[in-house]
Amino acid sequence: MTTTGAPGTTGPTGPTVGATASATGTGTAADALQRPPAEVRHADELAALRADDSGPRPPGWELSLRAARRFVVGDEGAGISRKFVGNPSLVERALVTLATNRGLMLVGEPGTAKSLLSELIAAAVSGTSTLTVQGGAATTEDQIKYGWNYALLVAEGPSRRSLVPAPMLQGMAEGRIVRFEEITRCPLEVQDSLLSLLSERVLAIPELDGADGMVFARKGFNVIATANTRDRGVNEMSAALKRRFNFETVFPVPDLDTELALVEAEAGELLRQSGVTAAPDPEVLEVLVTTFRELRSGRTREGDGVERPSAVMSTAEAVSVAHAVGVRGWFLRGEPGSAADVVACLAGTVAKDSPEDLARLRRHLEQRVPRRRGPQWQALYDARHLLDG
Structure with missing residues (x-):
């Protein structure tokens, strides 16, 4: 200085x-x-x-x-x-x-x-x-x-x-x-x-x-x-x-659409800086951001209760996971990243304060996600075994 x-x-x-x-x-x-x-x-x-x-x-x-x-x-x-x-x-x-x-x-x-x-x-x-x-x-x-x-x-x-x-x-x-x-x-x-x-x-x-x-x-x-x-x-x-x-x-982002647009923009810029030329998959990002919001609030979009992890499930963490998903998909397989990558990258975000948080995340994937329609939600559910190590 x-x-x-x-x-x-x-x-x-x-x-x-x-x-x-x-x-x-x-x-x-x-x-x-x-x-x-x-x-x-x-x-x-x-x-x-x-x-x-x-x-x-x-x-x-x-x-x-x-x-x-x-x-x-x-x-x-x-x-x-x-x-x-x-x-x-x-x-x-x-x-x-x-x-x-x-x-x-x-x-x-x-x-x-x-x-x-x-x-x-x-x-x-x-x-x-x-x-x-x-x-x-x-x-x-x-x-x-x-x-x-x-x-x-x-x-x-x-x-x-x-x-x-x-x-x-x-x-x-x-x-x-x-x-x-x-x-x-x-x-x-x-x-x-x-x-x-x-x-x-x-x-x-x-x-x-x-x-x-x-x-x-x-x-x-x-x-x-x-x-x-x-x-x-x-x-x-x-x-x-x-x-x-x-x-x-300073409060968290109030609605899904705003947070989704923010995560897409920030993650897209980070991916470009990392040499990833493929844009994030919007459907994968929606799965990711929805999961973050539900774990953060302790309630699904349908109004059902969810076990909240002790880890911080902030918008900034969602951007980091979206960035990691894109890097994982591009450099390992040459594609933008999938819902299975979301599960793999979520593990390191959720399991920070307590090992029980991983169990909470797995219960969320097993109990709430099967009710959702769409190929990326199904892929998220099918990849739950990645949380086992």
């Missing part, structure tokens, strides 16, 4: 963002990345929105609030793709929050696209989504704020030259959005290191003297944090930290 400039100045944007500029100009650097950041993937749309953006912009923002909303939820008439499948009012509330002095906390079940939403918003507001802290049990305060180049520290003592900025310091100095993923996975003392940053908007560096020891946040700085509801109680946030965030819940 590059060194942030002096307080009150905008420092370099770092190696990842530097590669973005090159990738946008030639296309070759981006093509070599497995998953470029949002500002690279959608560089043309962001450029078009900036060129056509006449709305009022909050201080420090790259786009107006209306243009940022269009970037996330899409505008078919203007050629802006829909990138987040969810309630547009959630996106509006999130953007309004970031235009204030409160942080944004996105909570919800795993796999509901909280990280994607935070990435898209950061790209629209700040032009970069790469100032990110990945929370975990081993996350330390210096990974959030700053560290030191120890060779320079020993040779010269504490100085701006020996300072190595972490995402929070860089975001404050440059006036950008910082993303904090899985914040509740961090120890409480690490979480609470954000208190003064979010309230006073200043980061103190005790090792430096005078003005060098204080970094004041430029306009445009704010924090988007995410947390999974399944992690509730692991490291419960303090009341003081909660008060500095507005909480928004």
